[in-house]
Amino acid sequence: MTPAHFATPDAAEAAYYRAFERADYARMQSIWWDGEGVVCVHPLGPVLVGIDAVLASWRELFAGGPGLRFEVRLQGSIGSDALVVRTVAEIIRVSGESTPRPPIIASNGYRRVESGWRMVLHHASPTQEHLRPAARATAATTLH
């Protein structure tokens, strides 16, 4: 697939989450920079380095088809002319579940190349709430 052309890191990020929602491997492939240096950490997973390892993880993740909806909230951003890292909270809804999962925190890096901005980093991790279902249930009980 021809690499995508994204005018801004924001545009690349929007395309990334759309590809994730659609489990669109070809699109996801076009969003990542195809260099050796790219880094991807799925929640609680190992550090994947290089485009081959990163794409293999997406192929595996997308094997089951689409099923997630993302609401993405920008928390903070650092950047230079050539590289931007956006740290976001991902509120994820899973098909068949009535309430969203606790947020995942992700730092997404984008690099400016000739064809526009491409993804070079995705480091995603759970928040404390993710590990405290009992505490959350208690809080809900107290509130209702």
Added chain:
Amino acid sequence: MTPAHFATPDAAEAAYYRAFERADYARMQSIWWDGEGVVCVHPLGPVLVGIDAVLASWRELFAGGPGLRFEVRLQGSIGSDALVVRTVAEIIRVSGESTPRPPIIASNGYRRVESGWRMVLHHASPTQEHLRPAARATAATTLH
């Protein structure tokens, strides 16, 4: 404290882990860029944005004094002339514990400013092993 001058991101990173080991708040403060855009995520914690929130977290973390030893292994790195993100595995030894904890994965960002390289991002998260003490104990039993 006068901001530190680090000639390279590697030098800033070495100073960062040394300050962490020594629970040296003034040194840690000198390593971070004192801008609004800095981002820090401690393992399973919330996203802290801005130097005030980030430094408050270090003050709290260091209140108990030193007690950790870090072995840091670079996994991957992305960078431009002005911004570098190094993703590392932190092997942490806690005082009084005979074996190291499961690794923490951290993406550490450094920005080039007039005084050298300063930290602008720390996103740390546990790996799967962190959540599987039972599995690890079983493996250890099998091996010995």
